[in-house]
Amino acid sequence: MMMLKTLDNAIQVLNCFTAQKKAWGVRELARELNISHTAVNRIVKTYERNGFLTQDAETKKYQLGLKFIEFSQIIRERMSITEDILPIMEKIAEKTKESIFLTWKENNDGVTLAIAESEERIKFSVSIGTRTPLYVGASCKVIMAFLPEEEQLVIIDQGLTRYTEKTTTDKIALLNELKEIKERKWCYTHGEYTDQVFGLAVPLFNKHQQVIASITAAGPQYRLTHKSKGDMLDIIKEGAQEIQQIIYNFF
Template sequence: MSLKTLDNSLELLKYFTEKNTAWGVRELAKEMNMSHSIVYRILSTFEKHGFLIQNPDTKKYELGLKFWEYGQLVQEKFRLLDLIHPIMERISEETGESIFLTRLDGMEGVCADIAESSQMIKYAVSVGTRTPLYAGASNKTIMAYLPKEKQEAIIQEGLNPMTDKTIVDADKLVSELAEIREKGWCFSVGEYSESVFALTVPLFNWKKEIIASLAMAGPEYRVNDMDVPEMLKILQRECSEIQNYFDRYRITHI
């Protein structure tokens, strides 16, 4: 398919609106100022793949079930985020720290949602913030579950320090990633932001591929080694509920 054909095909779909839900070949060709034969080929192709159906009585084309299926996927995705946020709020209230949902996007982590701590002093970033996958617990947890070739590609891009505690030695990073994957969680202090701790667990899509991480983060002075096991228990308990949503709705990405 040429780019011109693709462009025409996508443009054609825009004519199916709430006001005009069905089109005949000739009337649509006239509306679009396009060749009747081209419009017919496009409509037939969409019909073949289930995106359009032809009404047997009127012979006009209408939107097909494929669009309904995709619409359901989008709807469930946004509903899913609505379901996740109360869980994050619950963790924040129980622990007193901010909770972050970080999603995988290429070779970066992107902050997808935040449940902020109610405490005066707290760690805060903005939704949409992009961060390198090698720096900090929320990112390293995602990187740990990526295929080896993707890990190597990230390392080849360069390991630039965010702080003086960022791991920039490739061998040391690979070793730590293997440890994270074996444990199933990660704890770091000051690797991405000075004097900030983060405790993180992974989230997988229904195909068991890594797509995100859930992190608890706050000022370093508010946590010690004795706190970590209890905080981890809370995070893992609530994370299992989120994972159930991912599996139930067959989520592939956030």
């Protein structure tokens, strides 16, 4: 527990460095986080030795170090994939008349990486970077369905938050639902994360056939009929095959 507390403190220190506050003194950080000066000093010195922080010789304040440039390059390379995928998503959005989302697995969440918005006046919108638990909503559930069961159980045992009346919060019911999604290779939900909104999603895999993302159409529930759902699913699957080939080149 002590090691976890130390790690949590170390992460909190990094989170203090923002565009609004780029430099911090040790005592400032200690006051801001209500952590002892000694503990903060140990943390920043460790970061400094490893290139994550640098200390200004005059002010003695710390700033983010060059190590983060390496990390940002890795992120940029991953994000560059969206430049290739976005035209395909826009084509899917044009055909389905609904917003299309690329959701990426990050730990136990799905993160919205790219969006092709519907041109309809009434549409479902989220922001890039939106983070959602993997157990709720089509874009995330279709990812969770293809994870190993032991990983699914870890996510479930961390707790299932009810977002709407239709959110599945029963462990057994969720596991059964995930099995069904995996068998049919797509996921449909409505009103589960946001009331009156449907999601229709298919998974995306890396070259090792590990699930890493999903492509999803989402919009107001009233606009979807049984026939339009089937047609939409065909369009998404077709687009997903194109996207899948791009992902294989990166992952």
